[in-house]
Amino acid sequence: MNNETAKVNGIKWGPFRLRIPFIHIKFRSAEFLQGLVISGATAFAGIPIATGMGLTFEEGVALSFIAGTLIASGPIIFGVPFAPGWVTPAYPIVIGVFATMGYYLPSPPGAEYQVETFQFMSAICIEFTLLVAFLGMTGLSEKIVNNIPNTLKSGIILGAAIAAFYQVFFKEFDAKYMEQPIAMTVALVLCILTTFSDPFKRLAAKNIIFQKIASLGLLPGFLIAGIVAYLVGEATLDITWGFAFPDVVTLFERTSPLSIGFPSFGMYVDALPLVIIGYILLFGDIITGQEILNDAQKNRPDEPININSNKFHLSIAIRNLIGLIFNPNFPTQGALWTGVHVVVAERWKKGPNEMPSLFDGLGSYYLMALPFLYVTLPFVTLMEPLVNIALNLTLVLTGFACAYVALAIPKTNAEMSSALLIALLIAFTGQYVWLGLLVGIILSFLVVGKDQRNNN
Numbered sequence: 001m002n003n004e005t006a007k008v009n010g011i012k013w014g015p016f017r018l019r020i021p022f023i024h025i026k027f028r029s030a031e032f033l034q035g036l037v038i039s040g041a042t043a044f045a046g047i048p049i050a051t052g053m054g055l056t057f058e059e060g061v062a063l064s065f066i067a068g069t070l071i072a073s074g075p076i077i078f079g080v081p082f083a084p085g086w087v088t089p090a091y092p093i094v095i096g097v098f099a100t101m102g103y104y105l106p107s108p109p110g111a112e113y114q115v116e117t118f119q120f121m122s123a124i125c126i127e128f129t130l131l132v133a134f135l136g137m138t139g140l141s142e143k144i145v146n147n148i149p150n151t152l153k154s155g156i157i158l159g160a161a162i163a164a165f166y167q168v169f170f171k172e173f174d175a176k177y178m179e180q181p182i183a184m185t186v187a188l189v190l191c192i193l194t195t196f197s198d199p200f201k202r203l204a205a206k207n208i209i210f211q212k213i214a215s216l217g218l219l220p221g222f223l224i225a226g227i228v229a230y231l232v233g234e235a236t237l238d239i240t241w242g243f244a245f246p247d248v249v250t251l252f253e254r255t256s257p258l259s260i261g262f263p264s265f266g267m268y269v270d271a272l273p274l275v276i277i278g279y280i281l282l283f284g285d286i287i288t289g290q291e292i293l294n295d296a297q298k299n300r301p302d303e304p305i306n307i308n309s310n311k312f313h314l315s316i317a318i319r320n321l322i323g324l325i326f327n328p329n330f331p332t333q334g335a336l337w338t339g340v341h342v343v344v345a346e347r348w349k350k351g352p353n354e355m356p357s358l359f360d361g362l363g364s365y366y367l368m369a370l371p372f373l374y375v376t377l378p379f380v381t382l383m384e385p386l387v388n389i390a391l392n393l394t395l396v397l398t399g400f401a402c403a404y405v406a407l408a409i410p411k412t413n414a415e416m417s418s419a420l421l422i423a424l425l426i427a428f429t430g431q432y433v434w435l436g437l438l439v440g441i442i443l444s445f446l447v448v449g450k451d452q453r454n455n456n
Contacts (some may be wrong), residue, residue, distance in 0.1 A: 003455065010079055014455070017079030023361035025076070026356060031303065031344065035365035036373075038219045038340070043068055045390040046332065047097065048176070052104045053121075054113030057384065058323050059254065062246035065374035067332040068275055070319045072366040078315035081305045081358055081363065082289045083344055085337030087330075088398045089160035090278040091434065092167050093426060094124075094285035096275060100430025118255040118328060121270040123263035125328040128317065129320040132206065133277055136313025143282045149444035151436070152416050155422025156277050157284070158406035163429040164399035168392050175269035175389045183229035187389050188396055190221030196400050215343050218393050226386050233383035240377045244249075251265075255327045273434035277426070284405070286312055292341055293358075303357055340365055383398050418443040438439050 010024045012019040019025050046067065047060035055063065074084035098104035103117040105438055135141035168177065177184050193200050193212055204210040213220050230233035253259045263271075289309050297305055312335060321332040345362040355361050373379055383390075406423070410416040422443065425436035 006143055009359070014344070015308075015314060016077070018077055019359055019363065020080060021076065021077070021363055024359070028355065028360050028364035031347070031361045031364035032367065034216065034219075034343070035340075035367055038216065039068070039367065040373055040379060041382065042218070042222075042390055042394065044380075044387045046254060046385045046396045047330040047392045049091070049104075052095075053098070053117050054105075055254070058247050059251045060387075061374055061380060062203060062248045062251040063155065063327055063329055065246040066248060066251070066323060066327050067329055067370055068445070069324055069360065069371045070333055070376065071337075072371070073319065074315060075359055075362040075366065078311075078318070079359075080312055080315050081293060081307065081362070082312070082335060083337045083340035083362055084316075085334055085340070087282050087285070087331050087334035088394065089164075089281045089402050090237045090274070090331040092163035093277060094274060095167060096427065097430050098164050101270075111255065116253075118260060119263040120267045120271065121255075121330060122257040122324065122328040124274050124330040125320055125324040126257075127265070127268060127271055127275040128278055128330055128450040129274055129317050132282070132313050132320065133317035135279075136310045136317060139310050140284060141309060141313060145280065146148075148182050148280060149440070150409050151413075151418045151444045151448050152422060152440035153280060153284075154406045154409035154415070154419035155436065155440050156280055156404045156426060157409075158419055158423035159277075159426030160281065161399040161402035161406060162423055164402070166427060168395050168399075171342055176392060178388060180229055180234040182232050183234050184226045184391055184392060186228050187221050187225030187393055190224060191393055191397060192219045192400065194218075195397060196404075215346075218339075218397060222386075222390065222393060225389055229386060229389065236382060240381045242377045243375050244377055244380075250329050252351055255329075256325060257328065258325065270431060273437050274330075274439060278435070282316070282331075282334055285338070286336060288338060289336045289341055292345050296345040299349040299351070300358075302352055305358060335385040361442070364393050412448070414448050418447050421439065 010019040012018075021027075044061070044064055046064055047057060050060035050063045052055060061270065071084050071086075074080045074082060095104055098117070098120075100121070103114065103120060105112070121397075135144070194216075195218070200210065200214065204214040226235070228236055285308060290309070293305055293307055316335060320330075323329060344355075344365055347435060348358045348361055362425055367373070380412070406419065410419050422436050422440040425439055428435055429435050
């Protein structure tokens with residue numbers, strides 16, 4: 001593939017570029033199969049959250065269908081050279097806030113549907129969409145985020161880690177973890193080892209088999225845990241055959257602001273701190289994704305990749321707007337699925353013979369935008385008993401990743417202690433999460449000092 005082909009491949013629309021599967025995107029079987037299995041392992045992690053907000057399992061499947069389809073549109077419809085995903089660290093914080101406001105109840109069917117739950121979710125999505133769109137159109141995002149004190153950044157990210165661990169090991173420990181304790185433990189141990197263990201990484205560097213296992217992220221641990229769950233009776237195998245399209249109509253009727261009404265002014269006020277936190281986390285993902293591509297680009301001068309932060313912002317804003325219309329579900333429309341992004345970029349940088357175009361890998365990994373996982377009843381019914389394992393894995397691995405990043409930011413004792421206080425306030429103040437932001441700003445000036453606000 002020459003430079004010119006790489007530059008013009010696809011159909012330009014506005015600032016974006018549409019790449020039609022099988023025409024502008026070549027099918028890559030290896031990425032497709034990995035994406036099929038890994039997407040299958042994680043696609044339904046949001047269902048327990050949906051049922052905790054009063055939706056049925058079937059409506060949770062529809063929610064995942066909408067979220068997954070919009071995520072897949074990132075590289076295919078908008079031409080963004082990222083493997084997109086959730087703003088995952090924001091989810092445990094959102095769950096904590098919803099719980100204190102009575103909008104989220106663990107262990108369904110204890111959860112009852114409330115119109116206010118999804119009106120508040122709409123308020124978050126509307127503000128987040130407007131903020132991301134504004135910063136994308138003005139190009140102010142980098143200037144704003146670079147001036148946020150490091151102490152506050154660290155506190156927010158560490159708060160997400162604490163909230164995730166608290167959700168799994170304390171708040172919903174009896175309701176979710178202890179319903180499948182053996183399978184949950186197997187999943188967490190294996191996934192933590194393959195993802196974060198330094199001894200395992202050293203082993204993978206010397207052994208191709210362990211290297212392949214490491215590249216699959218949470219997949220091996222989840223598959224083994226699923227088998228264990230069925231073998232020890234913690235999950236019941238009850239397969240339904242056939243196909244059924246997710247019930248997006250009912251989901252729209254019960255969650256869309258066009259159906260249930262728009263939020264009150266007070267909801268917009270309460271939502272603002274979550275929007276600010278979500279954006280700071282989102283921007284961090286954009287920077288991470290850019291750095292991964294910048295490193296890989298050195299080995300692929302034949303396919304120059306246009307990394308445009310403003311275009312990323314606009315594409316995320318549009319995805320969130322469409323999601324808002326059908327089903328407001330912050331924070332499922334983010335910038336980066338780090339594990340997938342790394343795997344595709346590593347394969348791409350090996351050369352044109354290995355992967356002619358970055359978008360071939362991204363498009364194939366996202367199943368060429370064909371959301372058949374959600375319409376295949378054998379897969380849906382196979383996954384149904386395992387959704388809590390998928391959610392807990394997502395939260396725990398998010399907690400580990402956030403803790404790694406957050407604890408590396410502070411450079412002084414004052415920054416470390418201030419970040420910890422901010423993190424605790426953000427993780428546990430619920431609807432008063434704005435208090436964590438306010439305290440973070442005060443501590444950054446009065447305890448850390450202005451000259452240390454951006455020292456990394």
